[in-house]
Each structure stands twice: as structure tokens, then as C-alpha cells.
């Protein structure tokens with residue numbers, strides 16, 4: 001697999017969108033996402049495209065933002081949503097970026113399980129270094145958490161194998177490349193919808209109030225049939241790759 005930026009290969013942009021199919025449908029309903037993905041041209045140096053024999057098989061997105069003053073002393077508890085919002089507000093206020101965060105790495109379904117994710121993280125670190133930063137943050141979405149949705153993320157995130165690496169496979173990829181866990185961001189993405197919308201996104205009944213376990217959701221979804229809405233609050237895990245050139 002060769003990895004290019006979107007700036008270098010704008011001709012591959014259409015194929016890039018094809019990899020949206022790597023995500024469960026409900027995960028594509030976060031309204032904050034539009035603040036980034038609808039302006040992709042602005043982020044073309046931060047968008048990575050993995051290509052094999054002319055076909056796009058992987059993609060990676062990162063975003064720069066400003067942090068460190070009294071208004072933003074540390075990483076936000078609303079991880080993914082918070083970073084995208086901060087970055088958007090930085091542009092409106094003409095603030096210079098100080099940090100970069102990963103937003104997504106996705107592998108084409110037919111190419112998953114071949115070790116490409118590590119190559120994409122490595123390529124993202126190299127790209128962020130090229131852009132002049134010495135750190136890559138990531139609100140990591142643990143890839144096997146959906147197998148135990150009721151486990152608190154705080155407990156899951158710190159679970160380790162006997163060899164000391166994280167229990168979770170995707171966190172392990174980051175850890176092997178040197179990332180450290182900073183902490184859980186408990187409301188990294190908030191996705192709400194009417195019950196009709198949720199039925200369409202998930203093919204689940206959504207016919208009783210309470211919590212509902214939805215396939216590929218990391219935690220249960222909160223359902224209120226009286227009020228005709230359901231809300232998914234996804235926790236992620238802040239991890240940090242740091243280097244000094």
C-alpha cells in the first residue's frame with residue numbers, strides 16, 4: 001500500500017468517500033462531523049489515502065487545533081466532537097493551531113485484518129511531523145468494545161494483556177507505535193435521533209424505553225419512547241503519540 005495526502009492526489013477524492021461503508025450507519029449521524037468533512041479541501045494536507053494497485057483501500061483524517069490557554073487548558077471530555085468544534089472555532093477566530101488530533105482511520109472491509117491499520121497510524125505520525133508538530137493525539141474508538149457494551153470504558157481502556165499491551169486490538173496498534181493512554185473522554189460523540197431515524201440507521205425495533213444494545217455500538221443507546229427520541233453517547237480514549245523529531 002502506498003499512502004498519499006489528498007493534496008498530492010486530489011484525483012482520489014471520490015474513492016475516498018467509498019470507504020464510508022467501513023462504518024456502521026448510525027456512526028455517520030453525528031452532526032458535528034459536517035464541520036470537518038464538508039470542508040475537506042481545507043484539510044487536504046491532513047487527509048491520507050492508502051492505495052493499492054490504483055484502488056483506495058485505507059483512509060486517515062487528522063485535524064489541527066489550538067489548546068493550552070486558560071480557555072482550553074487540557075483535552076476536552078467531549079473528545080472527537082470537542083476537537084472538531086475547537087478547530088472550526090479556531091478558524092473563525094483566526095487562531096494558530098498548536099496540536100493535531102487523529103479523527104479517523106478506516107480500512108476497506110475486504111482489506112481489514114491484514115495489518116494495514118498500523119501502517120496508516122505510522123503514515124499519520126510521519127505526516128504530522130512533516131507539518132511541523134511533535135505530537136499526535138487521538139480520541140481512539142476501541143475496536144472490540146462493542147463486544148461488551150455494558151463494561152465502563154474506564155475499566156475497559158486500562159485492561160491489559162499479560163505482555164503489558166492493551167486488551168483492545170486498536171488501542172494495541174497505537175500502543176505498539178509508542179502511544180500512551182491519557183484518559184477516557186466519556187462523551188466523545190453524541191448522536192441523537194427520533195425513533196424512526198434510529199430504526200432506519202440500525203434495523204432495531206426501538207419499541208421500549210430504557211437502554212438498548214445496538215450492534216457495533218460501544219455502549220448502550222438511551223431510548224425514550226414517550227419523547228420519541230434516542231441518544232447515543234460514545235466514550236473514546238485519548239491516546240498520545242509524542243516524538244522529538
Ligand SMILES: CC(C)(COP(=O)(O)OP(=O)(O)OC[C@H]1O[C@@H](n2cnc3c(N)ncnc32)[C@H](O)[C@@H]1OP(=O)(O)O)[C@@H](O)C(=O)NCCC(=O)NCCS
Nearest residue numbers: 022104105106107112113114115116117118141143169172
Ligand atoms: C479499526 C481498524 C482501522 C483496524 O484495522 P484492521 O485492518 O481491521 O486491523 P489490523 O489487521 O491492522 O490489526 C490490528 C489489530 O487488530 C487485531 N484484529 C484485526 N481484526 C480483528 C478482529 N476481527 N477481531 C479481533 N482482533 C482483530 C489484529 O490482530 C491486530 O492486533 P495485534 O497486532 O495485536 O494482533 C479497522 O477495523 C476499521 O477500519 N474499522 C472501522 C473504522 C474504525 O472503527 N476505525 C477506528 C476508529 S477511528
